[in-house]
Amino acid sequence: MPDDPRTSKPLKFVTIGGECFQLEAKGEMEPQSRDGIVYKFHATDLAKNRGKRLVSVFSYGPNTELPDYKERVAVVCLNTIRRAFDSTTLNFDAPYDEGKYKELPLDASSFQPQPPATDIQIQDLIKNQAYWLGHRYKCESREPFRSF
Numbered sequence: 001m002p003d004d005p006r007t008s009k010p011l012k013f014v015t016i017g018g019e020c021f022q023l024e025a026k027g028e029m030e031p032q033s034r035d036g037i038v039y040k041f042h043a044t045d046l047a048k049n050r051g052k053r054l055v056s057v058f059s060y061g062p063n064t065e066l067p068d069y070k071e072r073v074a075v076v077c078l079n080t081i082r083r084a085f086d087s088t089t090l091n092f093d094a095p096y097d098e099g100k101y102k103e104l105p106l107d108a109s110s111f112q113p114q115p116p117a118t119d120i121q122i123q124d125l126i127k128n129q130a131y132w133l134g135h136r137y138k139c140e141s142r143e144p145f146r147s148f
Helices: 061-065 069-086 119-136
Strands: 011-014 020-029 036-045 052-060 102-106
Touching (some): 036 061, 069 102
Antiparallel strands (some): 020 036
């Protein structure tokens, strides 16, 4: 994984629920009316070609004072987006406004360890990742696809 997924080329992700999407970072900004930073992304459905969603992650100002914030915020943003797809806060099936970003909050708890997934969820994730990233969308590594 690159050093900072927010500033690199688009990456492919698979969620516990089986969604597969490509995420492209579109930059960050400090809003005029609020204390904090907004990180913008475009999520494109790869599973069923259901289009693109505009997603922003808002980090409230005091979060930037957390230890290792700069080193961790990229991964925390990505995990927040993945969790939003798994909880259906974000999804490719619901109606949406093509010009409006769906904002996800990032708070101090987002930087804390999350509840662990169940054994069944982990097994399903491995199967989904093997299919989507290893077979359907060949990994960009030089390693050949391995049978699971």
